[in-house]
Amino acid sequence: MSGMDLIISSTFLPADDPETSLAFYRDVLGFEVRLDVGYGDMRWITVGAPEQPQTSVVLHPPGADPGLTDDERRTIAELMAKGSYASIVLGTSDVDATFARVEAAGGEVVQEPTDQPYGLRDCAFRDPAGNMIRINQLT
Numbered sequence: 001m002s003g004m005d006l007i008i009s010s011t012f013l014p015a016d017d018p019e020t021s022l023a024f025y026r027d028v029l030g031f032e033v034r035l036d037v038g039y040g041d042m043r044w045i046t047v048g049a050p051e052q053p054q055t056s057v058v059l060h061p062p063g064a065d066p067g068l069t070d071d072e073r074r075t076i077a078e079l080m081a082k083g084s085y086a087s088i089v090l091g092t093s094d095v096d097a098t099f100a101r102v103e104a105a106g107g108e109v110v111q112e113p114t115d116q117p118y119g120l121r122d123c124a125f126r127d128p129a130g131n132m133i134r135i136n137q138l139t
């Protein structure tokens with residue numbers, strides 16, 4: 001489709017402990033904080049890679065949508081606890097060095113750097129909220 005000028009602007013990941021998630025994304029992954037907005041007892045924190053200012057990750061309160069039922073909020077909490085609610089895939093020029101840094105910082109390792117049969121080298125962690133973070137080797 002010509003004439004389209006679309007980029008990925010932001011994606012959302014639930015964060016049930018904003019301070020712990022902020023420390024992980026800022027101090028461990030090296031993302032910069034772009035916005036930190038509170039509303040009542042809830043908080044939305046926007047972070048992103050300094051080299052990619054047009055793309056952000058918004059760490060948001062899970063279940064903040066007023067249209068959710070209590071059952072839906074419980075389901076979200078259960079899925080987060082299992083680490084199967086949300087995920088993101090990041091890329092790096094050195095997956096082994098990135099893995100070592102995140103592991104040394106106490107990141108919850110899901111998969112050590114592995115050469116996948118489909119031609120990709122990657123690793124995986126869970127963030128403090130249980131979200132799956134896969135990190136791909138960029139070629």
